[in-house]
Amino acid sequence: MPNSRGFFGNYGGRYVPEILLPALDDLNKAFSEVRNDKTFQKEYHGLLQEYVGRETPLTYAGRLTEHFGKARIYLKREDLCHTGAHKINNAIGQVLLARKMGKTRIIAETGAGQHGVATATVCAHFGMSCIIYMGAEDISRQKLNVDRMHLLGAEVRPVKSGAQTLSNAINEAIRDWVSNVDNTFYIIGSAVGPHPYPYMVREFQSVIGRETMDQSLRQEGRLPDHVLACVGGGSNAIGIFYPMLDHQNVMLYGIEAAGEGVKTPRHAATLTGGLPGILHGSLSYLLQTQQGQIAEAHSVSAGLDYPGVGPEHSFLCDSGRVTYASVTDEEAIEGVRLLSSKEGIIPALETAHAIAYLKVLMPTTETSEFVVINCSGRGDKDMETISKFI
Amino acid sequence: MKKLGRLKKLFENRGSEQKIMSLFITAGYPDPGSTVELIRELESSGADIIELGMPFSDPLADGPTIQHASKIALEKGVHLDIIFDMVSEIRDQSDIPIVLMGYINPVLKYGLEAFFLKASRAGVDGIILPDVPPGEFPEVESLCMKHDIAPIFLVAPNTPEERMRMIDKSSRGFVYCVSVTGVTGARDGSEVSQSVGKFIDKVRNNVKNNPILIGFGIRTHQDAMAISRGVDGFIVGSALIDYIRSVSDQEDWIKKTGDFVRKLKYGTS
Numbered sequence A: 001m002p003n004s005r006g007f008f009g010n011y012g013g014r015y016v017p018e019i020l021l022p023a024l025d026d027l028n029k030a031f032s033e034v035r036n037d038k039t040f041q042k043e044y045h046g047l048l049q050e051y052v053g054r055e056t057p058l059t060y061a062g063r064l065t066e067h068f069g070k071a072r073i074y075l076k077r078e079d080l081c082h083t084g085a086h087k088i089n090n091a092i093g094q095v096l097l098a099r100k101m102g103k104t105r106i107i108a109e110t111g112a113g114q115h116g117v118a119t120a121t122v123c124a125h126f127g128m129s130c131i132i133y134m135g136a137e138d139i140s141r142q143k144l145n146v147d148r149m150h151l152l153g154a155e156v157r158p159v160k161s162g163a164q165t166l167s168n169a170i171n172e173a174i175r176d177w178v179s180n181v182d183n184t185f186y187i188i189g190s191a192v193g194p195h196p197y198p199y200m201v202r203e204f205q206s207v208i209g210r211e212t213m214d215q216s217l218r219q220e221g222r223l224p225d226h227v228l229a230c231v232g233g234g235s236n237a238i239g240i241f242y243p244m245l246d247h248q249n250v251m252l253y254g255i256e257a258a259g260e261g262v263k264t265p266r267h268a269a270t271l272t273g274g275l276p277g278i279l280h281g282s283l284s285y286l287l288q289t290q291q292g293q294i295a296e297a298h299s300v301s302a303g304l305d306y307p308g309v310g311p312e313h314s315f316l317c318d319s320g321r322v323t324y325a326s327v328t329d330e331e332a333i334e335g336v337r338l339l340s341s342k343e344g345i346i347p348a349l350e351t352a353h354a355i356a357y358l359k360v361l362m363p364t365t366e367t368s369e370f371v372v373i374n375c376s377g378r379g380d381k382d383m384e385t386i387s388k389f390i
Numbered sequence B: 001m002k003k004l005g006r007l008k009k010l011f012e013n014r015g016s017e018q019k020i021m022s023l024f025i026t027a028g029y030p031d032p033g034s035t036v037e038l039i040r041e042l043e044s045s046g047a048d049i050i051e052l053g054m055p056f057s058d059p060l061a062d063g064p065t066i067q068h069a070s071k072i073a074l075e076k077g078v079h080l081d082i083i084f085d086m087v088s089e090i091r092d093q094s095d096i097p098i099v100l101m102g103y104i105n106p107v108l109k110y111g112l113e114a115f116f117l118k119a120s121r122a123g124v125d126g127i128i129l130p131d132v133p134p135g136e137f138p139e140v141e142s143l144c145m146k147h148d149i150a151p152i153f154l155v156a157p158n159t160p161e162e163r164m165r166m167i168d169k170s171s172r173g174f175v176y177c178v179s180v181t182g183v184t185g186a187r188d189g190s191e192v193s194q195s196v197g198k199f200i201d202k203v204r205n206n207v208k209n210n211p212i213l214i215g216f217g218i219r220t221h222q223d224a225m226a227i228s229r230g231v232d233g234f235i236v237g238s239a240l241i242d243y244i245r246s247v248s249d250q251e252d253w254i255k256k257t258g259d260f261v262r263k264l265k266y267g268t269s
């Protein structure tokens, strides 16, 4: 739990314009109410089951296991969620909250477009108006998802400032929220932003970790030895990690995007190459210049192309509970190839970062152990980018 | 206590009819070499307070105008040490109160203690950090007190009255009253003034320890007079920067900006 001021250890907080504080107070209050509210939880879990298709399988990856010849490998299949990624677990939770709070206008940012699609989807489901901010660069590399959002009835607003990617889209969404705070609910797509967002997003994504634990017990009779997830803002990772944090025997690995290499200026490995700072309302690790300006991130994967990271990950990094590492664009593409050819599952470029780390992790494992990878999304949206490499 | 004095003196000596005019510019926009001269011109044209913007890459409380000015200033290499030098240079010539305004991350990276020490030595009178509301970063507030730099906080139309009183308690120098819920430069003044009366009454009932300046959306002298009725003065930022942008390729742009500022304050140049 974050403390009452929204801090995980030293990280978190509410560094936002005064205008947003009443909205954050209201949100915090509404969220605390629904956490233990049976009607809300029933509706949320009902939608996860009947609309999203949960629970998602924990799939044994036999040929991938054979390929490495070490621990058994399982995939937590968030790619099989409705809309193709874990993002919808959170979007459903937040849209229900928005409805409960009487907000009529939904805004969101998106990088890879998966959170945008998830938000547009739940808004269509509930007949709510929806505006998605998306960097112009991301619009061109995730075109399929832009078309999906349009079809779902959302307005996609291109953001042309800075690197024209996720971080700039968040700025613009915050500006919209500041300007329309009375009727607008901002559905943040990752475990970032001011308190209570990082905490709330974690709670809505923790269903991934809880299911993984149940399924591991059913299928293997115990909890996994190693759990891997990619980290952009960190929502799929914290979702699978959080329920297992207290189980010290479960090793946890968060894989960031090293872009063209962490020694180059073109990467998005915030916890590897960043320093603590304040962006988008919270104190956390941050890619920044000597002067404290926010550095432009780079990753082939739009969903990881972000100079910040959720504050709870900064805390878990400092405490050493989670090991954070990074893989390059090229390695991620190899990861796509590997999973596609061995298992018949085309992963999202984000997910492929976690897959690619197997070549580092697997040699250190025992055949008696088993590994779970959070397969956070499917790769259809990335086919245009991927095809440039094959 | 000399520096807290500059802001204090200004408001104490204000005539009852006179409105204090605070002007925001981004340090280093349109180019770093002209900022000091520009500030001298603003002062001689009627500015009572200078809010000097510390440019940031991700100014999330700002609209397109100030975003653009920040981007240009950063491209031209502006950083905090340069800004301290600018303030020192002005201090050699003038006693106009100077308030730094910007986002917390560059300040944090500079080192909080070092930042406040240098700012104080340079002759800075106050600081506005839009992403640090009172209560969320206590260390910043105590460093302000330690170094005699007035922490200036904002109240907005949706701020609860109890919180307005808390903001008043935490603030020194003045309280910055944001006339609309929005980013800087968002709406035009005529739209703002219609809804602002009741809000100002509420602010005046709760902010009793500090003078009140109102800003956001003021573009003309008429806007300024209409909106600042009942408070101590007004703040203009985006409209000034838009004007500078429109004349900055002309040789006498600083002088022209002076004319614009006199019109803002007095209705005629």
Ligand SMILES: Cc1ncc(COP(=O)(O)O)c(C=O)c1O
Residues within 6 Å of the ligand: A085, A086, A087, A111, A112, A113, A114, A115, A189, A190, A191, A230, A231, A232, A233, A234, A235, A236, A237, A302, A303, A304, A348, A350, A351, A376, A377, A378
């Ligand atoms: C499939 C997929 N995985 C991972 C991410 C990264 O986000 P997070 O770190 O919040 O899980 C995204 C973001 O767009 C995504 O679409």
